[in-house]
Amino acid sequence: MPNLKSQAVFGLVWTFAQQFGTQLVSFIVSIFLARLLLPEQFGLIGMIAVFIHVGDALLKSGLTQSLIRNTDIEQDDYATVFYYNLGASIILYFVAYFSAPLIANFYEEPVLTPLVQLYCLVFIISAFTAVQQTRMTIEMDFKKQTIISIPSIIIGGITGIVLAINGFGVWSLVWNQLVTAVIRSIQFWIYSDWKPTWEFNVKKFKVHFNFGYKITLSTLIQRIFANLYILVIGKFFSAAQVGFYTRAETMKNLPVTNLTMALEKVTFPLFSKIQNDTEKLKRVYRKVIMMVIFVIAPFMLSLGVLAEPIFRILFTEKWLPAVPYFQILCISGIFYPLHIYNSNVFMVKGRTDIFLRLTIVKQVLLVLGVIVGLQFGVLGLMWSQVVVSIVSFFIIGHYTSKMINYSAWAQILDILPMLGVSIFVAACMYFLDLYINKASDIVRILTGALMSIVFYLGLSYLFNFKTLMDFKDLIPAKKR
Known part of the structure; x- marks a missing residue:
């Protein structure tokens, strides 16, 4: 059995490869898209970022963190969290779908209605992979996550660039994310040796929920207020200003968030032990x-x-x-x-x-x-x-x-x-x-x-x- 240090070092190498490999590809894609598209078009996506991030926070809920922290996990734990995530994602999508006109009215940008309704399909797509990714994290199998992530980003990026070249404008940014999510989800099901069984343990759901709901609420609050700047800039200034801000934020996040999150993937299970x-x-x-x-x-x-x-x-x-x-x-x-x-x-x-x-x-x-x-x-x-x-x-x-x-x-x-x-x-x-x-x-x-x-x-x-x-x-x- 490898000791904690060797596990951490090995995990660190592969999680850095995943985090920075995917972000490097995403960054290269964003360079092409930034040259092909206008700041205003990026600003439109920025305006709906808060709603996308809220959905992401709900799906990457504290229940998966509870799975990582718990040292005695069985098949029904995973199945229970899987079905919760899937059900929540479907509900969340319909809430987003019917709320889209309200979002468009808030910003006075009618095009945001169909953008939100299409983009938010990523909620349901991503819900299919949350548990598989959690299992790989518990096992500190970041090598496999790297192998899954990079091709997904490449295929999604190529899709976005081709659409941008052919004049699809802001829609190229949406399809970039959707295609990436689909390819990623398919690969997680191929590479993961775990498949959900038809069981939902209410007792274990309560255990994970009691631990996780506070994390979920915290993350929700963080995501909402972290995007408060975009809400305010989008409401009181122009879409171009939102585009400039999101570009600056993305550039800042490239080194900061990626280094931090790469280490967090390794250190959280390590600290838990x-x-x-x-x-x-x-x-x-x-x-x-x-x-x-x-x-x-x-x-x-x-x-x-x-x-x-x-x-x-x-x-x-x-x-x-x-x-x-x-x-x-x-x-x-x-x-x-x-x-x-x-x-x-x-x-x-x-x-x-x-x-x-x-x-x-x-x-x-x-x-x-x-x-x-x-x-x-x-x-x-x-x-x-x-x-x-x-x-x-x-x-x-x-x-x-x-x-x-x-x-x-x-x-x-x-x-x-x-x-x-x-x-x-x-x-x-x-x-x-x-x-x-x-x-x-x-x-x-x-x-x-x-x-x-x-x-x-x-x-x-x-x-x-x-x-x-x-x-x-x-x-x-x-x-x-």
């Missing part, structure tokens, strides 16, 4: 936090400095208004992993009640931030995200301290040296870019990237950052 050893959980958690910030902080700040040439070379001049949005979001992106992993502690410890209460507190802060930020336009809304993210982190960290004795201030002190070096390197990049700003975009990007890597790694070695050794320990030693 050591949930009763608080000292060990704290040790492993602290190491994960420091490793993530070691990578995320310099990367996000560097991207912010080089945002203008990056956007121009990838998406063309028409997307440059998204640059200041992206630069501000890069700052809030650094705190995103801290939110996710602190929240994981509550779930691992079974304190979903705290998780739910803190989610509500965060969203109250978010609403206050939106109200204040709106007074200063779209950029004011962006800066409100940064402030809310920082304040929320300290509130969550207060409760994390009670769970594993690792407070927000202790976490800040641990990551402060890496943040300081990252800011210094970004400042050096900024002045270097000012000096060579007459050069081509490629030269600016390559020069800035090379300088930041050399400076950051060099200073990390000079200051003897322990995290460098932690990364080295992940590399398997050669057998003699």
Whole structure:
């Protein structure tokens, strides 16, 4: 039997391959689509994002998290959750279908009615795979998930590009997602050795529901309020502004969300196995936090400095208004992993009640931030995200301290040296870019990237950052 460390390392390699492989393909597809389509067309999809994300939160419910956390799962557990997800997805689709005209009226965009009615079919398609994917996650079989995900993204992406070339406009974005979901669902049924049996255990449903409904409610609240910015921008500004914001948000999420979620897929089942050893959980958690910030902080700040040439070379001049949005979001992106992993502690410890209460507190802060930020336009809304993210982190960290004795201030002190070096390197990049700003975009990007890597790694070695050794320990030693 492989030990926890070897399982985690192996799982980490494949979940990174899945997360970044699929996102790299998606990113390449988005580059082609961004060149072929207008910001307004992306803005239309952005306007319905909140409803898609709400549905996704319901289907990727806390019931599947309960399956991962529980160490004594049987066939009827899986079947029960499967039929719940399937039934919920059908109900959810019809709610979305009949609500579509109301959504279109809210934004005063009639085309949103058929868009919502077609796009939301993805709910039912995805419900067929939730349990199969959960089983693979429990088994830490991320290799198989990678093999499933990448072809799905490629086929869906090719479909979207072909339709965009042939003048389908915003519909190419919808069919891109639907085809991806269909191909993915088919493959999960082919590769998974689990098939649902005709049984539904009410008693076990209550067990999983009692654990999971708080996570589901928390996720729902998070998804709704995370898309509050899109709702507000779509209502008070133009579809193009929504397009610029969603493009900036997508660019920010490429490194931040993917690195965080890739690690979360491995660390949540790993943390669950050591949930009763608080000292060990704290040790492993602290190491994960420091490793993530070691990578995320310099990367996000560097991207912010080089945002203008990056956007121009990838998406063309028409997307440059998204640059200041992206630069501000890069700052809030650094705190995103801290939110996710602190929240994981509550779930691992079974304190979903705290998780739910803190989610509500965060969203109250978010609403206050939106109200204040709106007074200063779209950029004011962006800066409100940064402030809310920082304040929320300290509130969550207060409760994390009670769970594993690792407070927000202790976490800040641990990551402060890496943040300081990252800011210094970004400042050096900024002045270097000012000096060579007459050069081509490629030269600016390559020069800035090379300088930041050399400076950051060099200073990390000079200051003897322990995290460098932690990364080295992940590399398997050669057998003699």
